[in-house]
Structures are given as structure tokens and as C-alpha cells.
Amino acid sequence: MSIRRLPESLVNRIAAGEVVERPAAALKEVVENAIDAGASRIAVRLSEGGIAQMVVEDDGCGMTPADLALALERHATSKLPDEAIENVVTLGFRGEALPSIASVARLTIESRPAGASGWRRIVDNGVLVEEGPAALPPGTRLTIAELFARVPARRKFLRSARSEYAAALDVLRRLAMARPDIAFALEHDGRRIFDLQAGQAREERVALLVDRALADNAILVDLVREHVRISGVASLPTFNRGVADHQYLFVNGRPVKDRLLVGALRAAYADLLARDRHPVVALFIDLPGTEVDVNVHPAKTEVRFRDPALVRGLIVGGLRRTLSEQGFRSVQRPAAGMEAAWQVEPAAPSAPAFGGLFGAGPVRDLPPAMVAEATRSWTAPDVMPQGRAEVALAPPPESSDHPLGIARGQIANTYIVAEAEDGLVLVDQHAAHERLVLEGLRAGLAGQGVAVQGLLLPEVVELDEPACDRLEAAAVDLAQLGVEIERFGPGAVVVRGTPALLGNPDAQRLVRDIADDLAGFDVALGLAERIDHVAATMACHGSVRAGRVLNVTEMNALLRQMEVTPRSGQCNHGRPTWVKLSMGDVERLFGRK
Ligand SMILES: Nc1ncnc2c1ncn2[C@@H]1O[C@H](COP(=O)(O)OP(=O)(O)OP(=O)(O)O)[C@@H](O)[C@H]1O
């Protein structure tokens, strides 16, 4: 077979395969063009998830009739001033989005530069069908209709209008987050979805686009190392989701979906969340163009860092540090489902501002539930309550000294009731203690190693050979963590000591769990992270205080330790370890306020 050059229409259609695989991808390209054109307002209207039609209007620089013709030609771009891709500051640079879209849809472009008149070009599946003057305000209006109508192989792969819409919304959300200086509006099938003002603070825009409650449940991130800066918002571990959809990552203002970055996020929250829970984050990474290659993928959603370890290290280390600086801070609002169950009265309007981020204590909107409880008629319980109250000898503390208060009693052998200067604190002693044990193990790891308590009788644990191999390979690190094991034949290990912090754990179960943990890890995880996971597993075994009767001295010791321990506001699975009912809430319950 002889070699021939492909006709341009075919080349465009082949490129379209990569660049516009669904409506959301085409939308991304045209909205990026509007951003690159310097628009201050971008309005998007979708019909049937963008399958039937997408209209994008901007008030950017517009194009002259001559530019309009060029824009539809392959590899024609106004965006690369010199030959160096690393110097590109625009979202586009390949000069192929518009011709690709035009080859698989009916594309109408109307455009008008300031001080000139407008012009229109209609291209139907690669063929120019109409051109002439157009009336519109300065800027550009792009209409993409009947996407893939003539490309049945592609059309077949489109999902329902609903899921195409979800993908389009995701694209627009990301671009709108990247540029709070631009106003964005979205309409779907005639319904207004959002209308965002220009000039919002970035964290405010993120909260408006993702979840307004994020404003009260996130921390502001701002980290710098060498030439890399990472800023944005990250949810408290207690504010988590069942899916990883709400992780928005940007490199030099470009939304990306990058495995390295996603992995780093997972590592940063590793022991703060159960493995099936995910944080909500919007992180903006800025670094010099020479440090990152954006030309890795036609859709430009992947990047390659020159120094991936630096970026990863900054995310993992910096985010962990930022989260740990939150100390015992816990979620400010109970889970959405729980809150709904409590809505017997309209909830008090919650403060929207990020300004109060570090001010108020957690769980401010609690009272309605308590009101509901209180109004239910009281009958004597069948079982005597288990609570024990202590005589209130100590005066209520100064909040600055003891934010978690002075212990007053224990309920169900599980919850500590404490009186703080400004309210009533409830602590889940099991969850809190587990957290303290983990932080203790970590401190030991970072320092001299964790103190070991030798077993009077070494214990033999039988396991399959690969499990024994893994334990043997990790023996040195496990010793650092206070677990002393040795290989004992092909199918067993012998345990000689366990961490003193754990009290008297069941050595059999402990070692089996560690072996499972070692097997479950992604080999890509660094050793330090693997050991950290093991520490979290061990902490579960150390929570000897679950269901245990504590005296006031022990309870106070736990509270004091929580106050000085990093990350003690959530257990190792991301649940809160304590909640507070403010004095004002209590007074409202009794109608005193
Ligand atoms: N909304 C718009 N306003 C003004 N000019 C535009 C607009 N959309 C496209 N253009 C012009 O058309 C050119 C071609 O756009 P196209 O999206 O095909 O390529 P690109 O943005 O340069 O690169 P890429 O393929 O990476 O997106 C742009 O370089 C720009 O000059």
C-alpha cells in the first residue's frame, strides 16, 4: 500500500477523537478559549447535557473576520508568541480545538472585536456552510450543535444527558474555581445553575461551587518550598465524602487530573481518614513554567513535573503539618444526614464567612434535636442509667487553659462529660484514646523509637509464608515501632515484645493485623507511609479504654493530653472525637435566651 498525506478534514476528525470525546471536553476547550481571550464574564447555556447544543458567550477580545477564518484552521493559534511551549501562559496553545470541534459538529462562531463590527461563520462537520455579518456585543459567541450527529461511532458512546451534564458541570466548576476574577454563569435546559460574581475570594468561590458548609469546615493552605507554592483549601478530616470527586487540583491555573497529586493527597490524609472516605480539597500549585511540562496530553489535563518528589513532598508534608496545627479542632457541623434528622425547627442561619474560620467551637446548630428530646414526655427507663457524676470540686476552667474543660462524669462507660468555660463538652473516650495512642507511637517513631514491653512468654504466630516474608522484611521498622518479631521457620514468626503504649495487646491479633496491613498496601507507597499505616492499625489495638470505667483523674488526664496532641480532633477514621454544646445553646434549650 502506498503512503499518502491525509486530507485535512480527516486529520481534524482524528484529532477530534482525542480532544473532544464528549460534550464536556468541547465545553472545556471553548471556555478555555474565552478565558484566554481575556473575558471578564463567561455565560454557558447547555441543552440536554450539551448533546443537543452548547452556547458559550464571552466579552473577551473577539476576532476579526480574517482571524475567524484562521481560528478554524489546524495549528493556527495566536497564543505562542515564540517557539517555547514552557513560556506559555494561556490555557490553549495547540491550535487544534476549534477545527477539531468543527469537524464533528455544527459550529457557529460569531465574534466582534471592540470598535469593529461582528462576523459569523458556520461550519458543519468540517464544511463552511455560511458566513456574513453578525450583530452581537463585543466578544465571541460559540454555538456547538448536534455534536457527533454524523459520527455514529462516537455518538454511540455518549452517555445519558444527565451524565453528560454532570461531566460538563465538573469541567465548568474547575475552570470557575481557577479564575475567581471572572464572572461565570451556567444554565441547563433553561434552569439557572449558578451565577457567580467576579472578584470573590478564591476560598469563597470554591465553597459556593462545592458545598457552602466547606467554609466552616476547611483550612486555608499556603505552603512554599523552593520555587513551588501550594495554596487553596482543604477540608478538616471530619468533613469527608464517600467519593473522591471533590478533589480539585490546578497547576499554574490549569485544572489537572494527576495521579501523582491524587496519591499525595491520599498520603496526606492517610491516617486521618478511613480508606473509603475522601477529603474535599481545592489546591492550586504554582511553579515556574520550566519546572512543568503541560504538553503531555492533547486534552492538557495531565502534567509532568521536573521534580515530582518536591511537589509530592510539599503536599504530603505541608498538608499534614497544616492539618496537625489544627490540633484538637473537630468538625463544626454534624454529618448532613444527622442534621436533617434534627431539623424540627428551622436551623439558625449559619455564618457564611471564612473569617470566623478558627473562632467558634464545633457543632453550633445543635439545639433543635435537644428541644425535640425535651418535649417528648418522659418515662422512667427500664434500665438504670450508667452515668456517674463527680462532685464538682474544681471550678470551671479558663477557656484559654483548658478548652476541653474539666471532667464532670462519664456516660455509658464511653463518653466523658466535661464542663468548659463556654459550654458542655462530650468526648468519645475510645476514639480520642485511639488517636492519642497513634500520636504517641508517631512521636516515638520520630524520636528514639517506641518503648517496648517484653513478653514474659514469647508468642508464636503462625501465618502463611508470604505474610511471614513481609513481616520479616519489615522487622527493623516494626522494632522501631515497638514490635519485636523474628522469623520462626517458614510459616511462623515469634513475637518477643509489643509497644508499651498499647498496654497488654493480644499479640496474635496484633501481628495478624499488621501482616494484613503490609499485604494491603500499594507497593508505590513509601516505607515511611507504610509504617504510618501500621501505626494506625496498632493504635486500634491500644484503645484499651473502650467501655472502661474511668475516674475523674483519668478523664482529666485524657482531656489534657488531647489539648496538646496534634490532630486529636478526629479519630483515625475521620470521625470527631469530641463535640461541644455552647453555654448559649444550653440556655436556649431552657428558654432562658
Ligand atoms: N472566544 C474567543 N475569543 C477570541 N479569540 C478566540 C476565541 N476562541 C478562539 N479564539 C482564537 O482562535 C484560535 C484558535 O483556537 P483553538 O482553541 O483552536 O486553539 P488554541 O486555543 O490556540 O489552542 P488549543 O488547541 O490548545 O486550545 C485561538 O488561538 C484564538 O486566537
Ligand SMILES: [Mg+2]
Ligand atoms: Mg483553545
